[in-house]
Amino acid sequence: MTDPAIPSAYVRDKRTPTPSRDELRARIPGWGVDLNPADRPSYPKLQYPADTGAHWDFPERQPEKWPRERSIEHAFVTPVFGTAQPPKGLSGVVRKFAYARFSEGRLAHWLLLVAGDRIDAAEHHLRSFASARPDVPATGLRTELTRGGLRSRRGRSDARHHVLDPVVVAGPWLAAAGAAVLGVRKAARALGR
Amino acid sequence: MRAMVYRGPYKIRVEDKPMPVVEHPNDAIVRVTLAAICGSDLHLYHGMMPDTRVGHTFGHEFIGVVEQVGSSVQNLQVGDRVMVPFNIFCGSCWFCARGLYSNCHNVNPNATAVGGIYGYSHTTGGYDGGQSEYVRVPFADVGPVKIPDWMHDEDAVLLTDAAATGYFGAQLGEIAEGDTVVVLGAGPVGLVAAQSAWLMGAGRVIVVDHLQERLEKARTMAYAETLDYDEHDDVVVELKKQTDYLGADVVIEAVGAEADGNVTQQLAGPKLKLQGGSATALNWAIDGVRKGGTVSVVGAYGPIPNAVKFGDALNKGLTLRMNQTPVKRQWPRMFEHVRNGHLTPRQMITHRFPLEEIPEAYHVFSSKLDGCIKPLILPSAA
Ligand SMILES: NC(=O)c1ccc[n+]([C@@H]2O[C@H](COP(=O)([O-])OP(=O)(O)OC[C@H]3O[C@@H](n4cnc5c(N)ncnc54)[C@H](O)[C@@H]3O)[C@@H](O)[C@H]2O)c1
Ligand SMILES: [Zn+2]
Ligand SMILES: [Zn+2]
Numbered sequence: 001m002t003d004p005a006i007p008s009a010y011v012r013d014k015r016t017p018t019p020s021r022d023e024l025r026a027r028i029p030g031w032g033v034d035l036n037p038a039d040r041p042s043y044p045k046l047q048y049p050a051d052t053g054a055h056w057d058f059p060e061r062q063p064e065k066w067p068r069e070r071s072i073e074h075a076f077v078t079p080v081f082g083t084a085q086p087p088k089g090l091s092g093v094v095r096k097f098a099y100a101r102f103s104e105g106r107l108a109h110w111l112l113l114v115a116g117d118r119i120d121a122a123e124h125h126l127r128s129f130a131s132a133r134p135d136v137p138a139t140g141l142r143t144e145l146t147r148g149g150l151r152s153r154r155g156r157s158d159a160r161h162h163v164l165d166p167v168v169v170a171g172p173w174l175a176a177a178g179a180a181v182l183g184v185r186k187a188a189r190a191l192g193r
Numbered sequence: 194m195r196a197m198v199y200r201g202p203y204k205i206r207v208e209d210k211p212m213p214v215v216e217h218p219n220d221a222i223v224r225v226t227l228a229a230i231c232g233s234d235l236h237l238y239h240g241m242m243p244d245t246r247v248g249h250t251f252g253h254e255f256i257g258v259v260e261q262v263g264s265s266v267q268n269l270q271v272g273d274r275v276m277v278p279f280n281i282f283c284g285s286c287w288f289c290a291r292g293l294y295s296n297c298h299n300v301n302p303n304a305t306a307v308g309g310i311y312g313y314s315h316t317t318g319g320y321d322g323g324q325s326e327y328v329r330v331p332f333a334d335v336g337p338v339k340i341p342d343w344m345h346d347e348d349a350v351l352l353t354d355a356a357a358t359g360y361f362g363a364q365l366g367e368i369a370e371g372d373t374v375v376v377l378g379a380g381p382v383g384l385v386a387a388q389s390a391w392l393m394g395a396g397r398v399i400v401v402d403h404l405q406e407r408l409e410k411a412r413t414m415a416y417a418e419t420l421d422y423d424e425h426d427d428v429v430v431e432l433k434k435q436t437d438y439l440g441a442d443v444v445i446e447a448v449g450a451e452a453d454g455n456v457t458q459q460l461a462g463p464k465l466k467l468q469g470g471s472a473t474a475l476n477w478a479i480d481g482v483r484k485g486g487t488v489s490v491v492g493a494y495g496p497i498p499n500a501v502k503f504g505d506a507l508n509k510g511l512t513l514r515m516n517q518t519p520v521k522r523q524w525p526r527m528f529e530h531v532r533n534g535h536l537t538p539r540q541m542i543t544h545r546f547p548l549e550e551i552p553e554a555y556h557v558f559s560s561k562l563d564g565c566i567k568p569l570i571l572p573s574a575a
Contacts (some may be wrong), residue, residue: 008437009483015437018371018396028416030535034392034526035370041526042364042519046291049522053268053335054284059299060265062217069315070302078302080217080283080331082309082319085246095244095315104306110497113243113316114466121201121240124247128200138203140556147553147563157403157423158453161464162560168464169203 069099091120122176137170195573196325197551199249202240205552210250213321213329218265221333223275227350228323228570229254230551231279232380233493235559236450237314239463241470242495244303244315252570253279253311254354255323256346259333268334275337277330278520279354281309281320284335295517300331306496308517316496324551326572338524348531350569351381351538358491358518359385359447360527360536363393365489365514366443371396375432375441375481376417377474379407381567382491383447384541387415390445392535399435401428401477403453406543406564414540422454432481440483448474449492450499458500469497476502482511490515544568 008015024031034040059079066086068077087095098112128135143149153159198208213222234251236242259273269275282289282297288308289297300309301318309331312322322328330337340349348356359382368374374390376383379402390398400411401420408419420435422428433440450470451463454477462471478488479502488511506513530536543566546554554568 007439009439014439024391024396028391030530030533031391032370032394033530033533033535034389035394037367037369037393040364040393041523042292042361046293048290049292052284052289054289054332055265055267055334056285059283059285059332060218068302071304073305074302078299080281080300080309081302082315082321083216084250084319084321085248085315091246099303104304104496107498110243114497117240117243117245120247121204124200133206135200135204138556139200139205139552140554143553143557143562147557147565149560149562152560152562152564155423156561158561161453161456161459164464 069096071099071104073103073105089120089123091116091123094119137173194326195548196250196321197252197548197570199237199245199251200247203238205238205251205555207549207551210325213327215261215263216329217331218263219332219334220263221259221266221269221330221337222261223255223257223277223323223328223330223337224260225255225257225323225326225328225572226274227256227346228252228572229350229355230324230554230558230568230570231354232382232449233313233354234555236470236493236495238555238559239451241450241463241466242314242316243497246315249312249314250321250325251312252322252324252328253313254350255311255328256340256350256353257323257328260327262333266333269337269339274340276340276349276353277311277323277337278357279310280336280517280520281311281318281331282335283332289335292519292522293516294519294521296519304496310517324548324570326548336521338521341528343532344528345539347539347542347569351542351567352524352527352531353520354518355381355567356385356536356538357520357523357527358382359387360389360523360530361516361518362386362445362447362489362491363389365487365491365516366390366393366445367487367512367514368393368395368443370394372442373397373399373436373439374443374445376400376411376445376447377478378402378447378449378492379404379411379419380447381538381541383445384410384415384566385536385538386445386447386491387411387417388536390443391416392530395443399432399441401432404561407566410541410566414537428454429477429480436483440486441481442483443487443489444478444482446474446478446488446490446492450494452492462499469495469499472499472501475499479506479509479511482509484509485511487512487514491518493517541567542569546570548572
């Protein structure tokens with residue numbers, strides 16, 4: 001016998017035996033009902049379902065009402081697709097370029113799409129300021145008061161970087177506002193000259 | 194109709210939107226009666242998912258009533274009460290024919306690397322989702338299932354994603370009898386993964402998180418041991434100690450790309466967006482599992498690269514298994530488990546918000562305020 005102080009990893013068998021089936025069944029409802037690995041829904045990974053409900057070999061094609069942006073790794077626009085938020089404005093140009101030029105394998109594809117997202121948000125924020133519902137840097141914040149913002153974070157390690165959130169969220173807004181003020185001043189000075 | 198709408202990172206509101214219409218003969222329009230916010234929605238909400246457009250309606254966990262069906266729909270009728278898997282899938286492509294419903298090739302023109310998902314940005318197909326009064330459900334003959342009479346609506350809505358993903362995550366772990374299973378993340382997905390690990394014969398289940406109410410839920414709902422990573426300087430070393438220096442036989446990663454616990458990863462990922470996200474939990478999984486063990490990843494990562502410790506995975510001879518959940522494939526068996534009380538998804542619901550208050554719901558769930566584990570959304574037309 002080896003010294004029992006030597007941990008399991010250094011000897012042949014686990015030193016602490018697992019509790020018996022009966023013990024586990026008594027403690028945990030349903031313990032072991034899926035014990036057989038070969039009898040679980042996702043085993044084997046590839047399996048042919050008897051009936052998926054599909055009654056076609058290839059689905060009928062949904063009408064394409066505008067040239068739908070698509071990954072160039074696809075042979076064509078898939079027969080079914082979402083029609084929410086068609087590309088528009090400058091963000092739309094960036095997005096369409098990202099799809100047309102770069103495959104999913106290229107980082108540029110994704111970085112352009114992220115850039116498109118930021119432009120899209122900026123376009124909408126600007127427009128919202130001229131509307132009855134101007135955007136704000138973040139929503140739902142009143143729950144900080146009504147749902148215990150402070151109490152809920154007490155002792156949590158992530159609270160340390162939560163203090164960064166206002167900077168991450170409002171920072172770009174402050175920068176944009178600053179730039180706008182400077183721009184207006186410059187323009188005013190140019191006009192005054 | 195009223196619908197949740199994205200306005201940019203950290204900004205959502207409720208707007209009037211046009212009703213969805215039948216765009217394909219196998220479409221149905223479903224009036225949503227109950228929806229939920231998923232941990233995955235937080236990645237969109239934080240602006241981490243490329244091609245998330247302003248105006249997009251999120252929501253891939255929902256149940257409802259069929260309002261209208263397209264001309265080729267055979268299996269559903271107006272008035273049927275249905276639960277809708279979060280995957281949109283055709284049932285007939287190469288992938289669907291082999292049961293890979295979450296990897297369908299016929300529903301997402303925007304990307305080949307991911308299938309179709311309701312309300313999950315254009316990267317998963319550009320479909321508006323179910324955090325609204327009505328939603329377009331493509332391939333109505335393939336995805337939705339009528340809710341069994343005996344099933345509670347709140348279990349049904351969780352079976353459309355969170356619960357199915359927990360159960361799937363445990364299967365990916367290839368658990369053998371007596372295995373020590375570590376679950377990273379005590380969110381809705383991790384909690385059900387922990388419950389499921391027992392069903393597959395685990396000898397020990399340890400759940401890791403740092404939110405007290407969630408760890409408490411892991412003990413009461415999933416009979417698990419728990420580990421608060423805030424209490425340990427190095428959680429991997431603690432896991433090694435607790436497993437007699439072997440490491441866990443199986444680690445299930447149910448956290449995803451916004452993992453906490455490492456400042457550099459948090460800053461480079463979610464905060465500054467210099468990488469796709471934070472790979473802290475994935476790296477803990479790789480380092481915490483034993484050599485020759487299995488890491489199951491159901492935590493979500495996007496298409497932008499992450500700093501993952503791949504060399505450790507290689508040198509340890511690990512098996513890495515992962516996917517988006519093919520939800521419908523899980524259902525027949527899961528229905529039995531829910532009916533027998535072996536899986537109890539609705540035990541983790543903590544909050545119910547009317548659709549009009551969804552901006553509040555997102556902030557509470559995202560910042561983990563008020564002990565929130567799982568929030569449901571009640572649409573006004575319901
Ligand atoms: N594969 C799929 O099909 C699929 C489906 C649903 C959800 N998901 C993903 O699963 C993940 C979990 O979803 P959820 O709804 O439970 O989310 P959630 O945000 O409610 O839970 C995540 C939990 O992880 C904890 N956590 C953070 N960092 C951690 C760390 N380093 N170690 C351990 N725990 C940590 C958090 O405190 C939180 O409790 C998300 O990434 C989500 O996108 C994937
Ligand atoms: Zn989800
Ligand atoms: Zn398919």
